[in-house]
Amino acid sequence: xxxVAQSPRYKIIEKRQSVAFxxxxxxxxxxxxxxxxxxxxxxxxxIQFQNNGVVDDSQLPKDxxxxxxxxxxxxxxxxxxxxxEDSAVYLCASSLGDRANEKLFFGSGTQLSVL
Amino acid sequence: xxQGEEDPQALSIQExxxxxxxxxxxxxxxxxxxxxxxxxxxxxxxxxxRSNEREKHSGRLRVTLDTSKKSSSLLITxxxxxxxxxxxxxxxxxxxxxxxxxxxxxxxxxKP
Numbered sequence: 001x002x003x004v005a006q007s008p009r010y011k012i013i014e015k016r017q018s019v020a021f022x023x024x025x026x027x028x029x030x031x032x033x034x035x036x037x038x039x040x041x042x043x044x045x046x047i048q049f050q051n052n053g054v055v056d057d058s059q060l061p062k063d064x065x066x067x068x069x070x071x072x073x074x075x076x077x078x079x080x081x082x083x084x085e086d087s088a089v090y091l092c093a094s095s096l097g098d099r100a101n102e103k104l105f106f107g108s109g110t111q112l113s114v115l
Numbered sequence: 116x117x118q119g120e121e122d123p124q125a126l127s128i129q130e131x132x133x134x135x136x137x138x139x140x141x142x143x144x145x146x147x148x149x150x151x152x153x154x155x156x157x158x159x160x161x162x163x164x165r166s167n168e169r170e171k172h173s174g175r176l177r178v179t180l181d182t183s184k185k186s187s188s189l190l191i192t193x194x195x196x197x198x199x200x201x202x203x204x205x206x207x208x209x210x211x212x213x214x215x216x217x218x219x220x221x222x223x224x225x226k227p
Binding site: 004035040041042043044045048056091093101103104105106107108109111 | 119145146148150155156157158159160163165203207214215216217218219220
């Protein structure tokens with residue numbers, strides 16, 4: 001079974017530039033998550049999709065972050081414009097259903113450095 | 116803010132010893148999960164324990180849950196160098212829909 005795919009693996013940009021991350025979840029998984037993990041901390045949920053609808057985006061900084069999941073499969077997360085404090089690893093995860101008692105499968109993440 | 120807080124933040128042991136990590140949380144939960152993260156990688160699910168369960172085992176892992184104290188512990192027995200990783204608890208809060216909230220993690224180093 002193929003895992004959650006993310007690209008790029010690393011990205012270095014200057015502040016005020018824009019950046020986009022891509023995620024392809026495990027085939028058949030209805031729920032997709034984007035987490036932000038700052039160095040030394042646990043992952044923080046940014047947005048949760050069920051199929052192509054948003055379930056929770058309460059912690060997404062909507063003035064600069066946007067995400068979409070077209071056709072209920074792969075997803076993109078965009079930051080525009082980036083700030084220094086956005087430097088983090090952006091993790092995508094998926095789960096089969098929409099219940100929080102299901103285990104999440106994570107990709108390897110995109111490490112973003114904002115200079 | 117994070118729901119779960121792990122203790123200790125860092126732990127260093129010798130191969131063969133047992134490692135115990137604790138997680139405390141603030142509000143009532145439906146279930147609690149533990150994940151492992153190797154350096155530079157994504158998280159991997161280890162075990163899930165429901166709010167009506169007190170103990171669960173999986174191989175060398177033993178998880179306990181005390182809902183009266185709002186705490187959980189993860190015990191890794193006979194540790195190996197390959198167990199070196201960060202370990203996170205994640206809670207599904209009863210009043211937060213389907214959102215899973217992660218703690219800050221315990222960084223475990225197992226010396227060969």
